[in-house]
Amino acid sequence: MKTKKRVISLLQALTTVLVLSVASSAQAQWIMAARHVEGRIHQLTQDDQNGKPAYQFATVILDVPANNVYATVVKLASSNNMVTIVSRDDAGMRIKVAEGPKSASLNVVALSDNTSQLLIAASAGSSIADPGTSQVVASILKVCAEMKKTCSSGGQ
Numbered sequence: 318m319k320t321k322k323r324v325i326s327l328l329q330a331l332t333t334v335l336v337l338s339v340a341s342s343a344q345a346q347w348i349m350a351a352r353h354v355e356g357r358i359h360q361l362t363q364d365d366q367n368g369k370p371a372y373q374f375a376t377v378i379l380d381v382p383a384n385n386v387y388a389t390v391v392k393l394a395s396s397n398n399m400v401t402i403v404s405r406d407d408a409g410m411r412i413k414v415a416e417g418p419k420s421a422s423l424n425v426v427a428l429s430d431n432t433s434q435l436l437i438a439a440s441a442g443s444s445i446a447d448p449g450t451s452q453v454v455a456s457i458l459k460v461c462a463e464m465k466k467t468c469s470s471g472g473q
Contacts, residue, residue, distance in 0.1 A: 383427035
């Protein structure tokens, strides 16, 4: 009976080790994938029924802890006299801002201890001066510059 319990305990220990090694391997692969796309800004525009831009979305992965990215976003929003902070959720790392009739939501997500994702969703303005660089991309570029990170538009 003791031998059977030992075998079961040994099998449980081996299963635990196997699960932990697979999980840490998967996390390591995720971090490597995140590092591959670090600093690459992806953007998307959703058009209204008339084919005009209604919403803009952009995201970027940064090799920076999420709380540092969020602090930078709050600092930039607070120091911009043109922007009004509509709401702020420090625990959820979300902030909503407005500039005249336009509004935007910024959300920072921790992917690991030192890697995070910044997501911005904004209402599109009635006219965009440079359609190649949307306002959400320009906002991400400001955050990247403030943190001394190199970011570039990586696709739509």
